[in-house]
C-alpha cells in the first residue's frame with residue numbers, strides 16, 4: 001500500500017486558484033485526490049480548474065467563495081458534497097496582507113486580515129469536522145508564515161493572524177485527535193507569488209534583502225510546498241499532529 005496515495009479522497013483548498021494554494025492543489029491531485037478549489041476570482045478559478053483536470057485527470061471543481069462570508073463557506077462545502085463527496089482533506093490557505101505601520105492600521109484593515117487569515121480557517125474546519133468524523137478521520141493543513149515566528153513592524157495584523165493560526169492548529173489537533181483528525185501547519189518562507197510580487201513593488205530592495213538571508217540561495221516557488229503538503233494530507237503523517245513545519249530554504253534557522 002502506498003502511504004502517500006490520496007486516491008478517492010476529497011480535498012478542499014482555499015485560495016487554490018493561484019500561488020501557494022495552486023502549488024498544493026497540484027501536489028494533492030498528483031496523488032489522486034479529487035480537488036475543490038475555493039477562490040473569489042472566477043477567471044483564476046476556471047484557469048486553475050482546467051490545469052488540474054488536464055494535467056492530473058482527477059475530478060475537480062472550482063467554487064466562487066469569499067472565505068470571510070459564513071454563507072459562502074457553507075455553500076462551498078455543500079457544493080463539494082454534491083459534486084465530489086465528503087471532505088477528507090482541508091487546506092486553509094487563502095490569505096491577504098495589508099502593509100502599514102501599526103498606528104495606521106484601521107479597524108477595517110485589521111478585520112479584513114484576521115477574518116481572511118484566521119477566522120475563515122476556523123469556519124472551514126468547523127464545517128468539515130462532521131465529514132471527517134463520518135469518514136473515520138481527516139487532515140487539516142493550515143498555512144502560517146515566517147510571521148508565525150518573527151514579528152513584522154509593517155504588518156502587525158498579518159503577524160497576529162499567522163501567530164494565531166499556529167495556536168489554532170495546536171488546539172484543534174488536541175481536541176480532534178480522538179476522531180483521528182490530524183491538524184498541522186506549514187510555515188512558508190519567501191515564495192514567489194502575486195502576494196510577494198505586490199510586496200516587492202511596494203518595498204524596494206525586499207527581494208534582494210530576503211535572498212541574502214535564505215541559506216538555500218533562492219526564493220521558493222509554489223510547487224516547493226507540494227511535498228510537505230502531500231505528506232501532511234496522506235497516511236504517511238497519521239501520527240503527526242499539532243506541528244508547524246517551516247518550508248523556507250533554511251530562513252528561520254539562519
Ligand SMILES: NC(=O)c1ccc[n+]([C@@H]2O[C@H](COP(=O)([O-])OP(=O)(O)OC[C@H]3O[C@@H](n4cnc5c(N)ncnc54)[C@H](OP(=O)(O)O)[C@@H]3O)[C@@H](O)[C@H]2O)c1
Nearest residue numbers: 015019020039040041066067094095145190191193194195
Ligand atoms: N508568498 C509567500 O511568500 C508567503 C509566505 C508565507 C505565507 N504565505 C501565505 O500563503 C497563503 C497563500 O499566499 P500566496 O503567497 O499564494 O498569495 P496569493 O498568490 O495572493 O494567493 C492568495 C490566495 O488567497 C485567495 N483569497 C484571498 N482572500 C480571499 C477571500 N476573502 N476569499 C477567498 N479567497 C481568498 C486568493 O484568491 P482570489 O484571488 O480569488 O481572491 C488567492 O488564491 C497565504 O495564507 C499567505 O499568507 C505566503
